[in-house]
Every structure is written in C-alpha cells, then in structure tokens.
Amino acid sequence: METKVFQFFLCIFLVSLPLPLPSHARPSKSKAENLTSFNFIKNLEGCHKGETIKGLQQLKKYLEAFGYLNYSPNKAHASDNNFDDSLEAAVKTYQLNYHLKTTGALDAQTVSQMTAPRCGVPDIVNGTNWILDAISAVTRAFNTWASQTQFRFSQSQNFASADLKIGFYHGDHGDRAPFKGQNGVLAHAFPPEDGRFHYNADYSFTVNPVAGSFHLETVVLHEIGHLLGLGHSRVQDAVMFPSIPAATIKAFPLPSHARPSKPKAENPTSFGFIKHFEGCQKGQTVKGLKQLKTYLKTFGYLNYSPDQTHANDDHFDHALEAAVKTYQLNFHLKTTGTLDAQTVSKMTAPRCGVPDIVNRTN
Numbered sequence: 001m002e003t004k005v006f007q008f009f010l011c012i013f014l015v016s017l018p019l020p021l022p023s024h025a026r027p028s029k030s031k032a033e034n035l036t037s038f039n040f041i042k043n044l045e046g047c048h049k050g051e052t053i054k055g056l057q058q059l060k061k062y063l064e065a066f067g068y069l070n071y072s073p074n075k076a077h078a079s080d081n082n083f084d085d086s087l088e089a090a091v092k093t094y095q096l097n098y099h100l101k102t103t104g105a106l107d108a109q110t111v112s113q114m115t116a117p118r119c120g121v122p123d124i125v126n127g128t129n130w131i132l133d134a135i136s137a138v139t140r141a142f143n144t145w146a147s148q149t150q151f152r153f154s155q156s157q158n159f160a161s162a163d164l165k166i167g168f169y170h171g172d173h174g175d176r177a178p179f180k181g182q183n184g185v186l187a188h189a190f191p192p193e194d195g196r197f198h199y200n201a202d203y204s205f206t207v208n209p210v211a212g213s214f215h216l217e218t219v220v221l222h223e224i225g226h227l228l229g230l231g232h233s234r235v236q237d238a239v240m241f242p243s244i245p246a247a248t249i250k251a252f253p254l255p256s257h258a259r260p261s262k263p264k265a266e267n268p269t270s271f272g273f274i275k276h277f278e279g280c281q282k283g284q285t286v287k288g289l290k291q292l293k294t295y296l297k298t299f300g301y302l303n304y305s306p307d308q309t310h311a312n313d314d315h316f317d318h319a320l321e322a323a324v325k326t327y328q329l330n331f332h333l334k335t336t337g338t339l340d341a342q343t344v345s346k347m348t349a350p351r352c353g354v355p356d357i358v359n360r361t362n
C-alpha cells in the first residue's frame with residue numbers, strides 16, 4: 001500500500017498558516033490583520049547575486065531574523081544593498097527548507113513564500129536547522145513504521161493532497177482540539193482517514209532530548225500509530241503508551257539503552273493542578289475537583305450524562321471514583337480509587353492528547 005505522506009511545515013507562534021491547508025484544517029478565526037507585512041520583498045523579484053538594489057538591506061534583516069543569515073558585524077555588505085555570496089547562500093538554504101528550487105535567486109516562488117505571513121520564531125537557531133531536523137525525525141519514524149508493517153510512505157510535495165499532514169500548532173488551531181499552552185498535552189493525531197497529526201508548539205521538541213524537552217522522533221512514532229488506527233497501549237515501555245516523559249527515547253523494539261535515562265526528569269508545566277488533590281477520595285468536596293473531572297472526561301475515563309448530579313461540581317462522587325480506578329488499572333497502579341501519590345504523579349506527567357478510552361473500549 002502506497003501512502004503519500006506529509007509536507008512538513010513549521011509554525012510555532014501561529015499568526016496564519018504559511019502553506020496551503022485543507023479547509024478543515026484552517027484556523028476557525030483567521031486573523032485578518034497581518035501587521036508585519038513582508039510585502040517589500042515583492043519589489044525584489046528577479047534579483048540575483050551581483051546586483052545592487054534598494055531594499056536588499058531589508059531582505060538581509062529578514063533572513064537574519066529567521067536564522068538564515070549571520071554576518072559578522074564588520075563584514076562587507078553586512079548592511080548594504082549588495083546581493084553577495086552570503087545572501088545567495090542564505091536564499092538557497094531558505095529554498096531548501098521550503099521545498100523550492102534552490103536557484104539562489106529571488107524567483108517568483110521564493111518571493112511568494114517569503115511574503116506569506118509566518119511565525120516569528122526563526123527556522124534556524126544556533127546553527128540548528130529546525131525544519132530539516134524535524135523533517136528527518138519524522139522521516140525516520142515513518143521508515144520505522146514501514147519496516148514493521150505493510151505500510152509504505154513517501155513524502156508529498158503537495159500539502160493539500162497529502163494523506164497524512166503533520167505540523168506544529170499553537171493554541172486553538174481549528175480542529176476543535178485546541179492546545180492550551182504547556183498544559184500537559186504534547187501532541188495529538190486523528191484516526192483514519194483523517195490523517196492530521198499536530199505537535200503542541202508550546203513545548204520544546206529536540207532531536208537529542210535533554211531535560212525539559214521532548215524527543216521529536218518518539219512523539220511522532222507514537223502519533224503515527226494513531227494515524228494508522230492504533231489506540232493506546234497499557235504497556236509502559238510500548239511506543240503507544242500515552243505518557244511520554246521529557247528527555248525520553250522510545251523505539252521499536254525498545255533497546256535497553258533507549259530506556260529513560262532520567263526517569264524523574266522535570267517535566268515542564270503540565271497537569272500540575274492535580275497535585276492539589278493528592279489524598280482526595282470519595283465523599284469529599286474539594287474546590288477544583290471539577291477540573292479533574294474534565295481531565296478524566298478528556299481522556300475517556302468519565303462520561304456523565306449532562307443532567308447527572310455532580311457532573312460539573314467539585315464533589316468526589318461514585319462516578320469519579322470509578323473513573324480513577326479505571327485510570328489506575330490502565331496505568332498499572334494500585335486500584336485504590338483515591339488520588340494517592342502514585343496516581344497524582346502519573347496524571348501530572350506530560351502525555352498524548354488522544355483519549356485512552358474511546359467508545360468504551362480501552
């Protein structure tokens with residue numbers, strides 16, 4: 001089975017989307033005003049190395065801002081209108097990142113891409129080319145799945161027609177599953193035949209996980225499972241286990257050296273509010289328990305009928321106890337039904353946004 005995959009695009013603080021998206025993936029509230037316009041680049045269309053044209057100085061600033069150009073302060077042409085070797089190299093890298101022909105000149109496609117609204121975070125930071133790193137991590141993860149299944153994947157140059165679409169999103173991004181900052185949800189993916197997989201751009205993802213960041217490839221490996229129709233696993237070491245701690249690498253099969261090196265690595269802010277409920281049990285009414293009910297509903301453990309008593313209050317009722325027990329069962333914890341320390345610790349860890357229980361099957 002041949003499946004066209006993804007065109008990767010990166011947009012961390014999303015203003016509007018730089019690449020065409022299918023209509024259902026567009027932000028519901030498109031932000032019409034784009035105050036920072038890159039329209040000046042239109043006047044530079046056709047420019048190439050060797051020319052001196054007014055406005056190139058501004059283009060250099062643009063490419064510096066997004067990490068493509070880094071003149072030493074006293075270098076010739078650092079702040080003039082000359083299209084020099086450094087500028088040509090920067091344009092080529094830009095074109096490579098955006099899947100354009102690497103002409104090194106300001107051709108129509110390049111100008112059109114550069115003038116599109118984009119996120120303000122640089123594509124290249126401290127010499128690390130974010131886009132290429134992310135694409136290679138995603139490619140490796142797809143290769144891993146291809147090696148373990150009958151699926152075959154290839155990278156599409158056309159985002160709109162790709163079967164699987166991957167991107168970094170911030171906040172409400174139009175799929176009715178808004179990310180809410182660093183609230184513990186690292187990513188989510190929709191089951192077939194939807195094909196969308198979104199990283200939560202408020203978290204830090206890296207190729208080599210360090211404390212406080214998450215492994216790009218481990219997260220995508222997990223989410224591809226959802227794209228292919230898999231649910232969560234209860235096996236802690238499995239790729240499909242819902243929690244993905246910071247600085248942790250998982251792979252198929254799990255080599256011993258890939259186990260979490262720092263299992264207690266500090267997780268950047270997560271579902272920390274749950275800590276407040278440690279020790280809570282049935283019969284109590286504790287301010288904020290309503291939020292815990294929402295958490296358990298989100299991940300499929302709790303399903304009050306809308307008019308049921310305690311559906312939206314802070315009371316630890318029978319239904320909440322049952323939900324906590326099911327959660328504990330899924331996560332191999334003692335099924336006490338109370339918010340004991342182990343349960344709270346597990347609930348506050350960063351995890352995948354896809355529910356563990358869907359339509360009463362887990």
Ligand SMILES: [Zn+2]
Nearest residue numbers: 173175177198
């Ligand atoms: Zn999403």
Ligand SMILES: [Zn+2]
Nearest residue numbers: 242352353354
């Ligand atoms: Zn998941």
